[in-house]
Amino acid sequence: MTTMATRIQMPYTLTPGEATGVFLAELGRRRLIGSRHGDRILVPAQDFDGSTGEPAEGFVELAPAGRLEAFTVTAQGVLGLVLVDGADVPFLHRIVGFAEADLTIGARVAAVWADEPTGSVLDLAGFGPAGDGPGFKPRIAPDGLAQPFEQVEYTMTLDYQHSYGHYYGTLFDAVRTDRRLRGVKCSQCRRTLLPPRARCDVCFAPTAEWVDVEAVGVVQACSVVHIEFIGQRLKPPYVYAELVLDGTSTRLIHMVGGIDPAEARTAVAPGSRVRAVWSDRRTGSLADIDYFELIPGEPS
C-alpha cells in the first residue's frame, strides 16, 4: 500500500461581525455599503481600516460603479480591482461581460447583480462594462440599513493523498493480505514499536529489525464514549481504549466491543486482556480490526 486518500470536511458557522454583516445583507438589496474611517471610505465596509487601524465611524452607501484599476484573466474568469466612485481602496471582485480586448485599465464598470440573492458576496455577481452615467456621492443610506448577518454557513473541504512510506506501507500490506501486525525494534533501547518507523521516538536511534506482533494485548486505559461526533465509526456507546499489544512498548488506540453497553463501564478496565476481531473488510488499515474483544477466562 502506498497512499491513502482522505477528505477533511469541516462545517463552520462563521461570524462576519457588524461591518461585513451589514455589507453582505445590503448586497441582497442591491446596495453597496462602505464604512467611513476619518476621511477614508472603505468598501466592502470594514470594522477597522487595515491601513490606519481607525474604527468605522459609520456606514455610507456608494454608487455601484467605478473604474477598473487592474485585472487578471485566468481559466476561471476575470478578477479585477475596482475603485468604486468615492472609495479610497479598491474592491476585488469578478469582472464580467467584457470582451477580453475591451479590458483596459481605467475602464468604467458598474455592478452586475445576481438574479436571486443567496446571502453571499456573490449577490453582487461582479462588475461589468458601464458608461459614464450619473451616480451619487457616498451618502447616508436612505431607509436605514439592513440588520447585519450574524452567521454565515460555510463548509471547508480539503482532499489529501497521504503517503504511507516504507514503514506504514509494509505494515498495512501485511494487515491486508496476512492479517499480520508488524513492528520494528529500536537498535538502541530494543523496544518494539508499532506502528513501525525509521527512528525510535525516544532514542532518535535508527530502528533495526522487523518483528511480528500478535493482535493480543492488555488495556492500559479506557473510556466509554456516549456522545456523537463527526468521523465516528461505531454508534455510541462504545469503549475507546489505549492498548498495549504483547511485546510492544507503544500504545495502540482502538475500540473494545462485543460487550453490552450497559456493562461497558465495569466490564473493561485497565489490565483487561483483549484480542482483535478482524472484519471481512480488507482495506489495509487498522480499521480492518473491527474492535478488540475481552478474552474469556483471562483477567478483565
Next chain:
Amino acid sequence: MSYAPRPVAVVNSAQTLFKPSWADRQHVDLISEAVTGVLKGTGLRIDDVDFVIDSGSDFLDGRSISNCGFLGAMGAHHKEESRVEEDGLWALSYAMNKIASGSASVGLVVAYAKPSELDARSFWCTLLEPFTQRPVGLDHLSAAGLYAHRYLTAAGLKPKDLEVVARHAWEAAVRNPNVDLDEVPSAEPFWHERVASPLHGSDFARPVDGAVAVLLAAADVADQITTRPVRLTGHGSAIDQHFLAAREADALPACAAAARMALGTARATAFDIAEVSATSTVGELMVLEALGLAPRHKALDLYDGGGATAVNPSGGALPADPIMATGLARFHEAAARLAGRSGFAAGEARTALVHGTGGFAMQNHCVVTMEVAA
C-alpha cells in the same frame, strides 16, 4: 543593569532533496533525514540539543497540531519544543532569540512540507478571509496576476521581460544538487501558456516536498565545532494587512519594514549573497526592491549578473518552493556557501541576507542577516 545578547552562530544545516513529490515517504521520513543530516559531522548528538523549534502547516499536513506526530522524527522527545505556523525562517529567528537571551545554548530548527499531498491552490485559499475574498475565486495565482499587472504597468515592462527572472532561477536550480531538476523546462506551455495574465506558468513557484534542518548554537559553542563559523547578525519580520486590494499596488512595505529591522544601519547592497523567497517572478522583483537591493521598478537590472550581491545562487524559491520551509532553505543555501561547505560554491562570500515569506500572497516577511566571523 545592562543586557548584552549572546552572539549566535550556525553549527550546520541540511536538507532532503526537494522534489515535486516524495510519494514514497512520510513527513517523518523527510524530517528525520534532515535532522540526521544536520547532526552528522558536528560531533553533537541529539542529547546535546537543548530545544527544537519547528515550522509546518496543519492545513498542508492534513492534521491538527501536526508537530505532535512528528516529534520523534525531530529528536524532540522530552525536550522543549515549540511550533511556528509560519515559514521556517521565523522558527529560526525564535531559536536565535532563545540562544541570544542566554536561556539555552544549542537549538535545532526544522521546517518541512509535503504540498504534493494537497493541491497548492486549496492550501493558499484556506488562508483567505472567507466572506468577501474567498467566494469570488481569488487564489494565489490570480493574486500574483493582479500584483503583476500593476507592477508591469508602473515599471513600463512587458510580460516577456519576466522570462529573465525565471531563466535565472531555473538555470541555477539545475546546477543545485539540492533540487531535483535535470534541465530547464522547455515545454511551450510552461513559458507561454497564460495562467493568470499577465503571468505564465514560468512565472510561478513550483511547490516541492522536502525538509530542512538548521543547528544553531551560542557562538562560543559553535566556534569549537566549525572551522569557518557563521554569525547571525540581525533579524526582523513584519506583516502587511490581509486584504489584498488594500495593500500597496506594486510594492511590499512589510518586506521593507522587516529589512529595516534586520539591517539597522547596514545596506542590503553590502551583502555578498541574497537568498530570497517569492511565489512569483514579480514577487521576487518586489522583494529585491523592498530589501533595498534595487531601486523601485529596477530589480530586473540585477539579473544581468553585474551586481555586487549574488541574487539567489541556489535558484531561489521559483524552481523549488517547499511552502513552509522555503525561507529556511534559503538560509541553508546561504549559510552553506558562507561556511564553504563542500558542494557549495562559496567564492569570497562573507556576508548574506536571507528572506522568507508567508501568508496569502506574500503578506508576511522575515529577514535574517549573517556573516563569517572575523
